[in-house]
Amino acid sequence: MKIIELKETITASNDRDAEVLRNRLADSKCLLINLMASPGAGKTTLLERTIKDLNGRYRIGIIEADIDSDVDARRLSLLGVKAVQAHTDGMCHMDAGMTKTALEELGFDDLDLIFLENVGNLICPAEFDTGAGRNVMILSVPEGDDKPLKYPLMFTKSDVLLITKIDTKSVFDFDFDKCRERAKKLNPDITIFEVSAKTGEGMEAWLEWLTGQTDQWI
């Protein structure tokens, strides 16, 4: 079996824009969390549960980035949070410029915490700094414990790994120890939580981390 290398250098031209945006958010005492995952990993369901469980503790905003449709933003705006839908029109990720446009449309002077639900994609979003204060990724149990081996950059760039849909673990072969070990090997500083947004299992630890970050920021 042969291995062929198909090289390409990834440009990171938007890093400066991201830094400017991050400083603007910090000045406004607003924490932006960039939430990344595969399609169907359950980003919106996790956000729904998180917003409900935070129970009005923060003034929350949501940017829903999608190639098309507005189903997710409509779902979340039912919870009484400020939400905008950002259409990327085919683009597979959000960058700092797109995030800035969406943030200005949302307005963040009156917000403490903003979740950017990035485009469903385990690859490209990891390559572009959005200006977020924290990067959080989701890996759902049905996707398998080998994902750190195949999509290493996402694990390297994330501050938090949420292993979700743990309520389904009886029907999938998912080795939690192996997954943790693989993620930690790529990124020793990554914080890992195991949660089910459906049953609520494990949500307390994730919320504790979240309020720890947000309280120190605002």
Next chain:
Amino acid sequence: MKIIELKETITASNDRDAEVLRNRLADSKCLLINLMASPGAGKTTLLERTIKDLNGRYRIGIIEADIDSDVDARRLSLLGVKAVQAHTDGMCHMDAGMTKTALEELGFDDLDLIFLENVGNLICPAEFDTGAGRNVMILSVPEGDDKPLKYPLMFTKSDVLLITKIDTKSVFDFDFDKCRERAKKLNPDITIFEVSAKTGEGMEAWLEWLTGQTDQWI
């Protein structure tokens, strides 16, 4: 709730290269199938089962495209098929040029059927013609029935939609009728199969389609 459009035109500069490659494969009586799906949808497991069930009927080659690692190519080469691993080194999709490089490395004069397992991504691979004779996509039950709404191009570009992991349907809310309807609305010509590579349910219909395509090609 506001909707913001973040436009970008997707270039399709590799279409001519793809056409040349498609003609070369046709001249060699070799069918290339481009298999696309999200990370963790079960592409490799489906290929494994498909190769086993074809039971030596064709001379099969495999191109495993991944950002990193070679776990999938190693898994499939155990089945006695000719396999190469193509490392995209961060690139989120395969294009015609990369496919040509991998095909030349694999060699296809002595093959009837080649599966290109594209990078796990429901967005970018749909934008680049690889030169394949047929495009096949997988949507697994855990990902949800709303994916045609969010990733329309993938459904538009695929000849076949394989709804997989149907053995797990009891633990997920997946509306098969709605999913079919949404996919058909985007692409009335798409052929849809429901399968489980684990239990074998539904595999016969998929294999029948596959041999129908391959037999007319070779």
